[in-house]
Amino acid sequence: MSTFAIGDIQGCYREFKKLLSEINFNKTKDTLWLTGDLVNRGPNSLDVLKYIMDLGPKAITVLGNHDFYLIASYYKSQPWPYKNSCFDDVLMYKDCDIIIDWLKKQKIIHIDEEKKIILVHAGIHPLWKLDDINYLSSKIEESIQSQGCEEFIKSLWSNDPNKWNDELTVEEKLIFSVNAFTRMRYLYNDLSLEFTSKNNPNKLTKNKLKPWYEFDNEVLKKNKIIIGHWSTLGFQIKKNVISIDTGCAWGNKLTAIKIDNVNNIKKYQINC
Numbered sequence: 001m002s003t004f005a006i007g008d009i010q011g012c013y014r015e016f017k018k019l020l021s022e023i024n025f026n027k028t029k030d031t032l033w034l035t036g037d038l039v040n041r042g043p044n045s046l047d048v049l050k051y052i053m054d055l056g057p058k059a060i061t062v063l064g065n066h067d068f069y070l071i072a073s074y075y076k077s078q079p080w081p082y083k084n085s086c087f088d089d090v091l092m093y094k095d096c097d098i099i100i101d102w103l104k105k106q107k108i109i110h111i112d113e114e115k116k117i118i119l120v121h122a123g124i125h126p127l128w129k130l131d132d133i134n135y136l137s138s139k140i141e142e143s144i145q146s147q148g149c150e151e152f153i154k155s156l157w158s159n160d161p162n163k164w165n166d167e168l169t170v171e172e173k174l175i176f177s178v179n180a181f182t183r184m185r186y187l188y189n190d191l192s193l194e195f196t197s198k199n200n201p202n203k204l205t206k207n208k209l210k211p212w213y214e215f216d217n218e219v220l221k222k223n224k225i226i227i228g229h230w231s232t233l234g235f236q237i238k239k240n241v242i243s244i245d246t247g248c249a250w251g252n253k254l255t256a257i258k259i260d261n262v263n264n265i266k267k268y269q270i271n272c
Contacts, residue, residue, distance in 0.1 A: 007244035011042025035228030036064025036121035041249035108137035163192040
């Protein structure tokens with residue numbers, strides 16, 4: 001009985017199944033943690049979603065920015081930042097409503113208090129405490145699952161506000177939080193979000209930016225955080241952050257880690 005975390009699949013079903021074979025995944029005994037971005041860019045988003053849905057409680061997934069984009073596309077919400085999508089197989093599927101309903105019920109973050117591991121797509125903002133994370137993620141989940149989901153989705157994907165403070169309205173806090181949980185990579189020195197830089201930190205040309213995990217972070221000190229989202233970062237274990245998006249959709253690798261023992265994490269990878 002093992003627990004494996006897998007980085008962004010993004011519709012790469014063939015590689016996903018190959019990696020499951022590589023780790024000898026047993027769907028009756030083992031559990032998968034998925035970093036989000038299940039869909040888009042790769043050719044088989046529908047097959048990925050159907051397989052994960054069939055796993056039931058044996059799969060724990062958090063939502064990524066491309067998963068939000070699929071929900072937005074289902075509602076025909078515009079404007080969103082992507083000009084092209086590769087999940088028409090989902091939107092044209094006869095049971096698309098069922099799949100979107102399932103997707104809307106997935107988590108924003110997953111916290112394993114026993115292992116002291118947090119699963120999130122992009123990251124945890126340095127100003128947040130664990131209570132903040134629980135409150136904000138629960139409010140986002142409630143909004144997605146509510147009858148007002150379509151209006152909520154329309155409000156998202158604004159770059160404003162890009163700086164956290166307690167005086168923000170509830171709507172502003174949720175917009176900021178979705179961006180932090182699903183889009184964040186770099187922060188300015190005042191801890192405001194920067195949305196354009198995607199390079200590996202070793203290739204960063206903007207001196208005023210630092211990766212979010214380089215700032216003092218109370219939650220990060222007490223927990224390991226598994227993230228996807230940042231494919232140019234690649235596989236990395238640093239400052240309690242375990243980055244496992246290794247760019248399968250870009251022809252690189254798909255990565256899994258075995259997290260039964262957080263002090264002895266085993267890595268598995270297949271070429272894409």
